[in-house]
Amino acid sequence: MTSAVDTGADTTPAKRPAPPSGLLAVARAPGWVRYALLAAGLLVALWLPNGLYPAVAVDILCWALFAVSVDLLLGFTGLMSFGHAAFWGTSAYLTGLVAIHAGLPFPAAVLAGALGAALLALPIGYLAVKRTGIYFAMVTLAFAQMVYYVANEWRSVTQGENGLQGVPRAFFGADLTDDYYFYYAILPIVLLGLLAAWRIVHSPFGRVLVGIRDNPARARALGYPVHRYKLTAFVLSGFLAGLGGGLFAVGHRFVSLDVLHWTTSGKAVIVVVLGGIGTLWGGVLGAALVVRLEDWLSFSGFEAIGLVTGGIFVLVVLLFRRGIWGTVAHLARRRAATRRGRSG
Numbered sequence: 001m002t003s004a005v006d007t008g009a010d011t012t013p014a015k016r017p018a019p020p021s022g023l024l025a026v027a028r029a030p031g032w033v034r035y036a037l038l039a040a041g042l043l044v045a046l047w048l049p050n051g052l053y054p055a056v057a058v059d060i061l062c063w064a065l066f067a068v069s070v071d072l073l074l075g076f077t078g079l080m081s082f083g084h085a086a087f088w089g090t091s092a093y094l095t096g097l098v099a100i101h102a103g104l105p106f107p108a109a110v111l112a113g114a115l116g117a118a119l120l121a122l123p124i125g126y127l128a129v130k131r132t133g134i135y136f137a138m139v140t141l142a143f144a145q146m147v148y149y150v151a152n153e154w155r156s157v158t159q160g161e162n163g164l165q166g167v168p169r170a171f172f173g174a175d176l177t178d179d180y181y182f183y184y185a186i187l188p189i190v191l192l193g194l195l196a197a198w199r200i201v202h203s204p205f206g207r208v209l210v211g212i213r214d215n216p217a218r219a220r221a222l223g224y225p226v227h228r229y230k231l232t233a234f235v236l237s238g239f240l241a242g243l244g245g246g247l248f249a250v251g252h253r254f255v256s257l258d259v260l261h262w263t264t265s266g267k268a269v270i271v272v273v274l275g276g277i278g279t280l281w282g283g284v285l286g287a288a289l290v291v292r293l294e295d296w297l298s299f300s301g302f303e304a305i306g307l308v309t310g311g312i313f314v315l316v317v318l319l320f321r322r323g324i325w326g327t328v329a330h331l332a333r334r335r336a337a338t339r340r341g342r343s344g
Contacts, residue, residue: 041281045187054179056295058251060288061183061190065244067271067283068197073237074269075278076201077230078213079129080137082265083144084241086124087117089260090147091242092249096164097157099250105171107189110246117242118235120147125234129227132216141262148260163256167249179251186247193243194284200236201280209233270313276323285325 049057066088073079095113098104104112128139151158158164169176169185176182200206212219212226220226249255258264271290275282290309297305320327 049183062244062248063287064284069237069240071283077233081140083140085264086144086147087238087241088245091117091245092259095246095249096167096255113246114242118239121238129230167253276326279325282325
């Protein structure tokens with residue numbers, strides 16, 4: 001796969017770099033197909049609270065943003081983070097505190113929480129991106145556990161194990177106590193977050209990230225500041241995770257220590273793997289499936305939810321190594337290649 005860093009002294013005209021692997025099928029599809037897929041996705045998003053319990057639909061939106069933020073780092077930069085709950089949870093607490101004590105409209109509180117998460121990601125990322133592989137994952141996990149410890153001990157602010165209760169949904173006097181109306185209030189914010197992730201991936205910056213993921217030594221030799229690019233991606237990922245965490249706090253009107261627990265980071269990674277690493281939209285699909293499955297199991301009275309989701313995760317990894325969306329995209333590419341071969 002080519003990328004923006006795959007250039008050299010060759011005088012032949014440079015070809016436009018191909019999109020990241022999971023997006024090839026959509027990128028190579030005719031324009032009307034892409035627009036049809038986009039329209040279908042928007043229609044599903046608009047219909048969702050009518051077909052599901054609205055609170056579940058809200059959770060799907062929040063976890064979709066979280067999963068996309070993790071995929072931005074894992075799928076397009078090659079960095080496995082086990083500590084993204086630090087940004088998700090920090091934003092949730094900051095959003096709750098701002099909404100409760102400042103009385104700002106919830107979008108302003110969520111933005112404040114996301115900016116706080118991005119600010120936290122800066123020093124953590126500065127230290128973490130100097131490591132790779134399992135060492136990077138362990139560094140992020142260690143910092144996330146530190147944040148969890150601070151939140152647990154700083155009871156005068158976070159209320160410790162009791163959590164922040166009664167997070168308001170203030171929005172210029174509008175009544176958003178019903179989850180159905182709250183869903184449509186946060187939908188534009190989520191769509192903007194997803195659009196930002198899509199634009200990052202398809203920008204020259206995103207192409208360089210893919211090149212760094214595939215061959216960091218070559219990118220460094222070509223003059224790209226690899227650590228700086230990784231750090232920027234880490235901060236952007238932290239901001240998107242914080243955006244989802246802030247909306248999650250307002251949606252539940254309650255913030256507990258669970259938002260900072262390491263299992264939250266693990267669940268986000270599972271969602272990305274299920275949907276398809278490096279596909280971007282696979283995270284959205286994975287979030288919808290996992291959240292809906294957990295809700296159905298809890299409603300039916302089944303307690304060992306983790307056993308079921310873990311079993312499905314193992315099956316997907318064994319049978320669909322590209323994830324659900326990645327497998328569909330791969331099959332679409334193979335079918336398109338077969339048709340071109342026959343017509344040729």
